[in-house]
Amino acid sequence: MKRMLAVTVSALVLSACSVNKPPAEIAVELPAQWYAPPMAHQGSTEALTTWWSRFDDPVLTNWISRAQAQSPSVAQARAQVFAARAARLGADTQYGPQVNAVANASRGRTDPNMPLGTTLSAGLQASWAVALWGEAAASRNAAQAQQEAAAAGWHDARVLVASELAQLYFARRLCAEQLAVAGRDRDSRAITAENNAVSERAGLTAPAVAALARASGAESAARYRQQEEACERQVKSLTALTGVPEPELRQQLASAPAWPALLQSGRLDAMLSVNVVPAEVIRQRPDVYRTQRELVAASDDVGVARAALLPGLSLSGSVLRNRFSGGGREGTFNTWSAGPLSLSLPLLGRGALHANTDSALARYDAAAVAYAATLRQAVSEVEQSLVTLSSLRERVSATETAVAGYAQSLQGTEARYRVGLASLNELEEARRLKLNADSSAVALQQERINAWIQLYVALGGGFDPLNPPNALKNPS
Numbered sequence: 001m002k003r004m005l006a007v008t009v010s011a012l013v014l015s016a017c018s019v020n021k022p023p024a025e026i027a028v029e030l031p032a033q034w035y036a037p038p039m040a041h042q043g044s045t046e047a048l049t050t051w052w053s054r055f056d057d058p059v060l061t062n063w064i065s066r067a068q069a070q071s072p073s074v075a076q077a078r079a080q081v082f083a084a085r086a087a088r089l090g091a092d093t094q095y096g097p098q099v100n101a102v103a104n105a106s107r108g109r110t111d112p113n114m115p116l117g118t119t120l121s122a123g124l125q126a127s128w129a130v131a132l133w134g135e136a137a138a139s140r141n142a143a144q145a146q147q148e149a150a151a152a153g154w155h156d157a158r159v160l161v162a163s164e165l166a167q168l169y170f171a172r173r174l175c176a177e178q179l180a181v182a183g184r185d186r187d188s189r190a191i192t193a194e195n196n197a198v199s200e201r202a203g204l205t206a207p208a209v210a211a212l213a214r215a216s217g218a219e220s221a222a223r224y225r226q227q228e229e230a231c232e233r234q235v236k237s238l239t240a241l242t243g244v245p246e247p248e249l250r251q252q253l254a255s256a257p258a259w260p261a262l263l264q265s266g267r268l269d270a271m272l273s274v275n276v277v278p279a280e281v282i283r284q285r286p287d288v289y290r291t292q293r294e295l296v297a298a299s300d301d302v303g304v305a306r307a308a309l310l311p312g313l314s315l316s317g318s319v320l321r322n323r324f325s326g327g328g329r330e331g332t333f334n335t336w337s338a339g340p341l342s343l344s345l346p347l348l349g350r351g352a353l354h355a356n357t358d359s360a361l362a363r364y365d366a367a368a369v370a371y372a373a374t375l376r377q378a379v380s381e382v383e384q385s386l387v388t389l390s391s392l393r394e395r396v397s398a399t400e401t402a403v404a405g406y407a408q409s410l411q412g413t414e415a416r417y418r419v420g421l422a423s424l425n426e427l428e429e430a431r432r433l434k435l436n437a438d439s440s441a442v443a444l445q446q447e448r449i450n451a452w453i454q455l456y457v458a459l460g461g462g463f464d465p466l467n468p469p470n471a472l473k474n475p476s
Contacts, residue, residue, distance in 0.1 A: 019133045019310070021303040022364050024296040028372045031278055031379065051456055052162065059256040060169055063242045067165040068158050070243040077150070077157040084143070084150035091143035095136030097128045102318075117326015121335075127316040135307035142300035145293040152290035159286070159461030163453050165241055170449045172238060172253070174442055175231040181438045182227045186220040188431065193217035196424065209424050216428050282378040284460030291371040298364040305360040309353050311345040378458070385455040392448050403441050406434040 199205035416422035
């Protein structure tokens with residue numbers, strides 16, 4: 001027994017050794033500053049989790065929650081969180097002592113000196129695969145890193161679904177504004193066409209002029225129908241995304257609050273800020289955190305694969321309570337054993353083990369490349385959002401000036417047309433320019449909203465890499 005204990009202690013000492021693993025962190029050179037127009041405001045990037053509530057639109061926040069609950073991508077990411085959790089718990093027990101309750105029953109003669117009888121036994125059996133080369137810690141670390149990566153992927157899926165729903169929701173509401181613009185234009189041209197038809201019948205308007213008015217009215221009616229179709233298609237998409245029945249969805253759209261004041265007054269510019277360097281911003285992105293944890297897991301997997309090529313040590317034992325009855329004899333006795341203590345080294349099949357190691361190294365190289373690429377892409381996406389927002393700020397001012405100018409021009413042309421100082425061609429040209437300006441203004445508003453949503457996504461959507469267990473405690 002003393003020798004057995006000595007061997008066991010030696011095994012524990014050896015288990016402190018570890019195989020060589022590639023580095024779990026790699027150096028990726030990132031820019032020290034943003035090479036894009038800076039934000040013209042001061043805000044906060046730490047409150048992204050409550051970003052959607054700032055719109056003061058309960059319909060939006062409710063539909064985001066419903067879309068996330070209905071999303072197959074979120075459900076799949078959530079399932080991956082539970083699978084990674086199960087794998088981590090399996091890794092925790094794989095290299096630890098295993099104790100099982102056992103019960104056996106047999107009948108027969110195992111000894112010539114013993115009569116035919118029945119033997120019953122119950123007790124505990126234990127086994128322990130001693131990790132001599134640190135593979136237990138490596139396996140646990142890899143499983144933990146995969147669990148954290150899965151949690152980041154779950155958050156990433158929720159952010160993307162929220163952004164998709166918000167873009168579609170705002171697009172539908174802006175589509176209604178576009179429809180109203182097209183409706184006003186259609187009604188105005190219909191009145192012009194009707195007036196010209198009356199004038200033509202009275203002989204005061206040339207047939208060609210009346211025909212132009214009818215053509216303009218028909219074109220406007222077709223444009224209105226096209227816009228109406230686009231709005232209807234968006235309703236169908238919202239129904240599919242949220243799972244809300246279409247009649248109920250239409251009612252909620254009709255009862256939605258007016259456009260948030262932050263969209264009307266320009267306070268949207270104060271909702272996000274990028275005042276820190278790229279290296280700090282990208283820490284808020286779940287995809288960056290996920291690829292970094294996958295790199296850690298790949299590094300530990302290499303260690304586990306290399307340890308499989310080295311000798312393995314295992315220890316087993318049992319404690320049993322036995323009862324024998326047969327041939328008029330009965331007896332109860334205890335048995336126990338410690339051992340065997342087995343040291344094994346794979347001899348055949350080492351080619352497959354070497355191939356597993358090479359495969360683990362290849363996965364590590366792929367994870368390193370993916371991590372570096374994700375970092376660069378993260379910086380690029382933030383800078384692209386900054387460039388877009390900078391351009392939009394300048395376009396908003398120019399568009400507002402254009403809308404005001406074309407509206408004034410149309411009013412003047414209509415006045416001149418009513419007294420016969422302008423032709424119908426001039427009126428229709430002025431009306432077309434005003435319509436294009438109104439449509440551009442609504443489209444620009446949609447671009448601004450989409451650009452801010454994209455910046456929200458580029459900044460990570462409220463992901464907290466310092467507290468990933470929050471997602472793991474309740475991945476619902």
